[in-house]
Amino acid sequence: MQMPARADDFDLGRLQMKAGEGRRLELEVDLGELRLADDDYRPEPQVVPVQLDLSRTTGSGWALRLRTRAALQGPCMRCLGPASSVVEIDAREIDQPGAGEELQSPYIEGEVLTLRDWAHDAFVLAVPAAVLCRPDCAGLCPRCGADLNADPGHSHEAEVDPRWAKLGELRFDAD
Ligand SMILES: [Zn+2]
Ligand SMILES: [Zn+2]
Known part of the structure; x- marks a missing residue:
């Protein structure tokens, strides 16, 4: 079995694909560093196998x-x-030169796909709102x-009314 090729940047041009052609590639990419909130969360593993489906559209898209x-x-x-939660990534990009701005992919420069940036951003977008050790984690006592x-x-113990607690601290001088 062939090991997937590491492809942080991927040269689309060398595929020599014509309009209407499609390919599926198995590659490897580094998801990079990730910071969420003030804590350090990281993808595990950081280098993951990816499946990349490519279709060449008309007009060199x-x-x-x-x-x-x-x-x-x-x-x-x-x-x-x-805690660890599995993040599934299924992202799509369209790049159609000469079409509107919304059809230009930020991850394609000329013929080079910046697969690392795309995979990193897609991972960040797919991250769940809460990372929990288990869904019903009881958390920490707030007190x-x-x-x-x-x-x-x-x-x-039931909380004592702070005014009564203060009264308990008062000392009356006997004289
Ligand atoms: Zn927990
Ligand atoms: Zn407690």
Whole structure:
């Protein structure tokens, strides 16, 4: 079996495809660094196999589809424990020279496809809104920070009204 070729930048021109032709390529791409919120989340693995479908359109255009998957790893947004969620990527790009601006792909410069940037952006767009260690993660106690997953019965004494607590601190001088 042939190993997929690493293709952070991919030269479309060398495929010599004619209008109406289509190809499917198995490549490898580096998804790059990723920062979400103030915490460090990263794709795992960072270099992923991708399936790239290419169609040559009339007028030297391209219709492209990129499919891959990677896990997003980082701290659980509720309990800060290690979490990982699978991100499925299925992205499309159209590049039609001479057509309107919305038909120009930002990832195609001349005949070179910047596959790395495309895959990185598609990964970021596909990232779930919440990264959790498990869907029903109980999170941390808002009062003391205890991990509620480890201690489901965790509770505190009912809060004393702070005015009564202050009264309890008052001292009256006897004389
Ligand atoms: Zn969690
Ligand atoms: Zn607590």
